[in-house]
Amino acid sequence: MLDPMQLALPVTLPDDETFTSYFGGEKSLEVTHLKKALSDIQKDFQFTYLCGLADSGKSHLLYATCIHAQELGLSTILLSLREVIKFGPDVLEGLDALDVVCIDDVHLVAGDDAMEKALFNFFNRFNEAGKCLVMTADLLPNMLNITLPDLESRLTWGTTFQIRSMSDDDKAEALVKRANMRGLELSDECARFLLTRLSRDMRALLDVLDKLDHASMAAQRKLTIPFIKATLKL
Template sequence: MSEFRQQLTLSVAVRDDARFANYHAGPNEQIVQALQAQWTVRGEPFIYLWGAHGVGCSHLLQAACHYAEGLGHQSVYLPLDELAEYSPAVLESMEQLPLVALDNVQAIAGNREWEEGVFHLFNRIRDRQGHLLIAGHQAPNHLGIELPDLSSRLSWGMVYQVEPLEDDDKVLAVLLRARRRGLNMSDEVARFILTRGPRDMQGLFDLLEQLDQASLSAQRKLTIPFIKAEMGW
């Protein structure tokens, strides 16, 4: 792999907190199982995930990379919305890694050069019997991909829709993330954050990080009065 591509993969490194251990699956438990089963004999080497912004597709792709690394398999996470400004030549030799995860594939829809680059990468990974994860905001046939061969490839393996969490599951997800951060949070506080904060999970997690930093700075517990004062709610 070229020095440029090595630098590129470092610049888009997976988030350390994007792991299965701090992902509350809720209705998406089957997806987590499928991603972990990729490394078993009966696992599906190609999986496509799709869902609306904030439902956790990016988290799942990055968690799958952490999981693979934990099993001794090298991986790379490539958010195509950030890489589309480069030449698709950055994809060359990526098939040498056991797992390639391409996020936000909708970003290359209509870009013939990039569509062909992803198509050829798919074929090279298949030829090497590697593993490929792709995520987008829409189902494969609704992405607006213009290259017919790529459009069909995206549906070759297992296709899963990542479902948004209901409110009770969102509370559990916030509590899980708080515990992983070492925060002592009550159900009441988690539900208060849910009623006043963002509705999408990434927004809630960003808010939780902000409140965690604020409570550390103020040396205060994360209580409803403290959150009201900090957020102006």
């Protein structure tokens, strides 16, 4: 049997992908709900379904949920189906022992009979007080083309949030905020320059920010557009 703990290792939890750094803010409905779900975990089963397209921040919320759960002393795992679905249904075995399970990209099981059945069975095993399940997908459950009706029904049991995609303004604000959390000064002008010259994918932009952070520290230079151009060879 595959060890889900080992399978999850490639999915690292970025230190700065917390509820505090979430672009929607700590007081957003989704963050408030997820925090409450973790605090109410002993009362009854907690299930949250987050849907949104790329750059909506739903994966960030999964990372943040896991980090917050760990801070509360709860056992947790983040399973990216995009990374592990190739291993088949066994990836869902053994997760029942954990307190909090976060599953990213659930839409990828649609049309895969074995994975749909495995997810349905896991849901039924995990559905008890003391457990918290958070899933993400790109669309609402009834739009996923799930072939197993009972699984589609289960996916509607919890609280559902539709997360809007980030605008360029949101991304610029998020980059500035993330830089400030690192003690790095990134002006709005520099953030918008990155958006116009690089991929708008938020994950890629954060990787670039990490590179700029290291380069700035090494050169003891502030982040300016000329410095960014030189560092990234733009």
